[in-house]
Amino acid sequence: MKIIKRSGIEDIFDASKIVAAICKANDSVIDYEKLSMDQIEEIAANVENACENMKRSPSVEEIQDMVENQLMNHRAFTVARNYITYRYKRALVRKSNSTDEQILSLLECNNEEVKQENSNKNPTVNSVQRDYMAGEVSKDITRRFLLPEDIVEAHEKGMIHFHDADYFAQHMHNCCLVNLEDMLQNGTVISETMIDPPKSFSTACNIATQAIAQIASSQYGGQSISLAHLAPFVQVSREKFRKQVRQECEAVGLDLDDEKINDIAELRVKEEINRGVQMIQYQVITLMTTNGQAPFITVFMYLNEAPEGQTKADLAAIIEEMLHQRIQGVKNEKGVYITPAFPKLIYVLEEDNIHEDSKYWYLTKLAAQCTAKRMVPDYISEKKMLELKVDKNGEGHCYTCMGCRSFLTPYVDPNTNKPKYYGRFNQGVVTINLVDVACSSGKDMDKFWKLLDERLELCYRALMCRHKRLLGTKSDVAPILWQNGALARLKKGEPIDKLLYGGYSTISLGYAGLCECTRYMKGVSHTDPKEGTPFALEVMQRLNDACKKWKEANNMDFSLYGTPLESTTYKFAKNLQKRFGIIEGVTDKNYITNSYHVHVTEEMNAFDKLKFESQFQVLSPGGAISYVEVPNMQNNIEAVLSVMQYIYDNIMYAELNTKSDYCQVCGYDGEIQIVEEEGSGKLIWKCPNCGNDDQDKMSVARRTCGYIGTQFWNQGRTQEIKERVLHL
Numbered sequence: 001m002k003i004i005k006r007s008g009i010e011d012i013f014d015a016s017k018i019v020a021a022i023c024k025a026n027d028s029v030i031d032y033e034k035l036s037m038d039q040i041e042e043i044a045a046n047v048e049n050a051c052e053n054m055k056r057s058p059s060v061e062e063i064q065d066m067v068e069n070q071l072m073n074h075r076a077f078t079v080a081r082n083y084i085t086y087r088y089k090r091a092l093v094r095k096s097n098s099t100d101e102q103i104l105s106l107l108e109c110n111n112e113e114v115k116q117e118n119s120n121k122n123p124t125v126n127s128v129q130r131d132y133m134a135g136e137v138s139k140d141i142t143r144r145f146l147l148p149e150d151i152v153e154a155h156e157k158g159m160i161h162f163h164d165a166d167y168f169a170q171h172m173h174n175c176c177l178v179n180l181e182d183m184l185q186n187g188t189v190i191s192e193t194m195i196d197p198p199k200s201f202s203t204a205c206n207i208a209t210q211a212i213a214q215i216a217s218s219q220y221g222g223q224s225i226s227l228a229h230l231a232p233f234v235q236v237s238r239e240k241f242r243k244q245v246r247q248e249c250e251a252v253g254l255d256l257d258d259e260k261i262n263d264i265a266e267l268r269v270k271e272e273i274n275r276g277v278q279m280i281q282y283q284v285i286t287l288m289t290t291n292g293q294a295p296f297i298t299v300f301m302y303l304n305e306a307p308e309g310q311t312k313a314d315l316a317a318i319i320e321e322m323l324h325q326r327i328q329g330v331k332n333e334k335g336v337y338i339t340p341a342f343p344k345l346i347y348v349l350e351e352d353n354i355h356e357d358s359k360y361w362y363l364t365k366l367a368a369q370c371t372a373k374r375m376v377p378d379y380i381s382e383k384k385m386l387e388l389k390v391d392k393n394g395e396g397h398c399y400t401c402m403g404c405r406s407f408l409t410p411y412v413d414p415n416t417n418k419p420k421y422y423g424r425f426n427q428g429v430v431t432i433n434l435v436d437v438a439c440s441s442g443k444d445m446d447k448f449w450k451l452l453d454e455r456l457e458l459c460y461r462a463l464m465c466r467h468k469r470l471l472g473t474k475s476d477v478a479p480i481l482w483q484n485g486a487l488a489r490l491k492k493g494e495p496i497d498k499l500l501y502g503g504y505s506t507i508s509l510g511y512a513g514l515c516e517c518t519r520y521m522k523g524v525s526h527t528d529p530k531e532g533t534p535f536a537l538e539v540m541q542r543l544n545d546a547c548k549k550w551k552e553a554n555n556m557d558f559s560l561y562g563t564p565l566e567s568t569t570y571k572f573a574k575n576l577q578k579r580f581g582i583i584e585g586v587t588d589k590n591y592i593t594n595s596y597h598v599h600v601t602e603e604m605n606a607f608d609k610l611k612f613e614s615q616f617q618v619l620s621p622g623g624a625i626s627y628v629e630v631p632n633m634q635n636n637i638e639a640v641l642s643v644m645q646y647i648y649d650n651i652m653y654a655e656l657n658t659k660s661d662y663c664q665v666c667g668y669d670g671e672i673q674i675v676e677e678e679g680s681g682k683l684i685w686k687c688p689n690c691g692n693d694d695q696d697k698m699s700v701a702r703r704t705c706g707y708i709g710t711q712f713w714n715q716g717r718t719q720e721i722k723e724r725v726l727h728l
Contacts, residue, residue, distance in 0.1 A: 001048075001680055002057045010057060018044040018067060025083035026076075033078045043070040054577075055681055056590050056715040062578060135166025142168045146469070151462045158575025159455060161431040161568050162462055163510070167220040171473040173505075175221030175296075175402035176487055179423035180208055180229040183485040190214055190480060200240060201269075204233040205276035209283035215486050216295035218478035221426065222344075222403020222707075224298040227318050228305035229422075230276070234314035237272045241265035270317075277321040284343045285330060295342065296707065300400035302348040303360060304382065316360060319347075323366045327373050332662075332699060339660035339701040341708045345370075345377035346400055349648040368640040371656050372633040375701065375708055378625070378655035381648045388618060388652055391419055401653070402426055404564055404707045405625040409557045411503045423487050424505055428466035430459045431510030431563045433572050434517035434539065435592055439580040441521070448521060452539070456509075456546045463507055467556065471497055503557040508622045509547055510563035512572065514539060515593040520586045527598060527612060540596070540619040547622075559622025562595030566704055569594070570716025589723075590716035596620060597627075600720055606630070606727040607646050614651040626654045627703065628727040632670070633658055639728060655703065657724075662699040666690035672700050674722040683718045 001013040022040045035043075047066045051058045064087055071080035142165045143152050155162045164174070184204055188195050190211060198204040208225060215223050242265040249256050256264075284297055301319045306312040326345060329337035347367045353360035367377055386396030391410035399421040401407045406426055413420045432455050441448035475482035475490040482490045488499060499505055518526035518536045526536035540560070547558040565572070569591040576587040593599050596616035598609055606628040613626040633640050633656070640656065647654045661672040668689035677684045677693075685700055686693045701708050702721055713721065 001052055002682065003051070003063065004057050004059045013048065013051060015044045015048050018047055018063070022067065022071070022079070022083065025071075025079050025086060028082045029078045033076070035074065035076050035079060039074055039076075043067065043074065046070055052681065054590075055719070057682065059574075062574070065578065138167060138169040139165045147465055148461070151458065151465070154455075154458055155462075157436075157579070158572045159433055159436045160459055160462065161433070161510070161512075161563075161572070163429040163431065164220050168466075168469065171470055171477055173219050173221075173470060174426040174428045174508075175406050176215070176219065176223050176425035176481075177400065177402055177408065177422045178211070178215060178223050178225045178486050180211070180225045181422060182489075183211055184208070184229060184233070186485060188480070188486075189484040198233055199236060201230065201233040201237045201272050202276040202279060204230050204236075205279045206283075209280055211480065211486065212284065212295050212297055214480045216297070218481050219425075221406070222296035222298060224300055224346075224400045224402055226300040226302065226305060226400065226422070227322065228300075228302060228315055231306050231311050231315040231318060234269060234273065234318070235310060238265060238269050241268040241272075244268075273314075273317055273321050277318060277325055280322075280343070281325055281340070282330070285340050296344075296403055297342055298344040298346060298400060298403055300346050300348075301377065302350075302380075302382075302398065302400070303352055303363075304348070304350055304398070316363060319363055320366060323363070323370045323377075326376065327366075327370045329374060332664075334664055336662055336664075336667075336699075338662055338699045339374045339708065341701065344404065344707055346380055347377035348380045348382050348398060349644060350382040350398075354645060354648045364644065365637070365641065368637050368644060369634075372637060372640055372658055373660070375656075375658050375660055375703055378653070379644055379647050380653050381651060383648055384614075384650070384652040388621070393417070395419065397421070401623065401625075405653070406506075406508065406561060406623040407559075407621065409503055409506055409559055409621065411557075414502075423485075425487055425499075427470055427500065427505055427507040428463070429508040429510045429561060429563065430462040430466070431512055431561075431565075431568070432456065432459050432543075433513060433576075433592075434511055435513035435520065435572070435576055435586065436579070438517040438520040439576065439583070439586065443521060445521070449542070452542060453546075456543070459509055460546070460550055463509065463550075463558070464554075467500065467507055467554075470500055471495075473497075501555050506557045506559045506622060508559055508561035509543060510561045510623075511543055512563045512565050512569070512594060513592040514596045514616075515599045516586045520583065525599065525602060526596075527602065527604070536596070537615065537619065540616060544619055544621075560620050561623035562616075562620045562625070563623075564625075564707075565592070565594050566709075566717065567714055569720065570714045573716050589719065591720040595624065600629075600724040603725055604727060606643055609727050610643075610646060610651045610654055617652050624653060626651060627657050628654070629657045629724045630728040631659070631726055633728075643728070657703050660701045663687040663690060663692050664697045664699070665692040665694075672698055674718060683715055683722060685712070 002010050003013050005011050019040055022043060026034050026040065047063060047070060050066055051063065068080055068084060071083060146168060151162065154160045184207065185197055187197055188211065195207055198207055208230065242261060245261045245264045284295060301322065303312060303315060306315040330340045332338050352358050353364045355361065370377060380398065382398045385398045389410050390396045391412050393412055397410060397419055408421055408424050411420055411424065412418065437451050437455055438448060441451050473496050475494050475496060476492055481487045482496055483492065490496065514536050515526050517539065518532050522531045522535050524532040526532040543560050547560050550558040572592050573590050580587055582588050596613060598604055598612065609628055610626055617624040617626065628643065643656060659671045662669050663672065666687060666689050668687055672685050673688050674683055675686045684693050685695060685698060687698060692698060695712055704713060704717055
């Protein structure tokens, strides 16, 4: 059995250290208050048993809490008091320089918590280590100086989660929709170099990827681009090729008519699209932002974003090539094609591509093959989105999310009275732990609603801290964002304040654990139509009402966001167990459920799950995505297409979670299994074909929070992945 030390290092559990610590406290009391050695060893044994039953590596703090409880159970109050006093003094010493041990363990690559914190960051790489070191300093400054004490305490207890505290010391925002159209059509500046409008499609793709790296380094969330903004440059290349072919023919004395010249030019256009798409795919994967990871980039594929005619046909050709190349995958260092994490792809289902007799049905079939092989694209229903995203003029709009699921609110530019989405962004997120609210209420419904309002007020104040951190930020901090078109064209020295109000940007109240919250308060799943679902919907409405109230008070678009917990799912679960113990169906897992999702262990077919969750997407306007867990579907594309058609008619945004693994030892390309490590109980990944359990010698890709992760996960998320049931 292993433990997590304060520095984050994983170490072997040693009961003798517990015995030694109790003995020190025991020696400090008078004889008649002392424990016997048998009692001390019994306490150590009880703590060891409790740790084994946790089915994960406990932290030193958790073990010390158990020791305190055992001392109290033995009525050794003086010993317990001295033990607590000694622990408190040591905590004060550590607090005086709280980041040193964390940073040293980062440099030695033995910080187990950091290894498991982000499934798309490799903590052994220098640039990642540098980012984590800066993050530790930022979190320390944030805790001690930038946030009120009660918000810090609530965050550390897992009552709320103040997202991305490792970037809060800087004046940075969360995620955005890149206005690539403005940057390409009107020129931009990258690293103080003027970039004119591109003269070919491949150049446009190159500029886009260079801009993406700069944008990703200037914020901490995901960013999205649309292929529709690249499509017009195919025509630029076409005209250039026609001119070149005509000149070449004249130079060698060939007399070709316009039709032949155009045919040859089209062959070159096809090659150009291939090169451009390949550039996007490989550059996004190989580019490193300043925080040591590939940009969290989402590519939007929406045919109706382009006007009818040649531009739409060119967009269709780009989408087709994007899907073909993604199906192929990318080569790893062994030369084997694997599934890349980025870019994330989103394909819009619309009338022109959803039926077998639709004009672009061939693209939808290709998308289905890509999903079966590589887990992307994900799917937005134009039909449902037009119903849900209606602006003040009464018009519905279809647009991409920012990153994996964060959606902007509908917005009409007051200067033009036209809708605007690209160039907008999110200010940040604070998440409420609904399970903690429920457990804190003791099943008293009146107390639950009172506590919910109190926690929401805490979240509101935390969100306003985020907003105020951005207020007064000068455009100079990130010229590519604020001055050179990615988000705005502000002047040098101009503050970004006007972009923080009036709905131009959003700020998000996240939520997690609706499933477990309902189970605790009502004793049933939130899928129960009589008791569970009405309560869950009432909770969601209360969260929306809070956002509405805050919006009216501040002229800012507060929006409810279905949080994509990654490492935080484990943090919340550990804190719940510490505060409330093990409650069956509520705190008995090392994870809690993301947003409104059906619990991963609950049996339900794909269509019923999507239909059930669609009612919660309506109440999660700031961000929502639903998924169905499926087996290998490469030989059952018709079933994938059936799910896609169901998505089109029933839910705004959904994805299919397939499997895409590879064992570098034996070449097995089926599903790598999760098993318990013999002797420790720790969950590890193991090839079912050859038994390889070395994570450095396998490629595993799983979708865990909207994005695909490829660097493995903490024990809580790994347990969640292991326990997922299939919906198809």
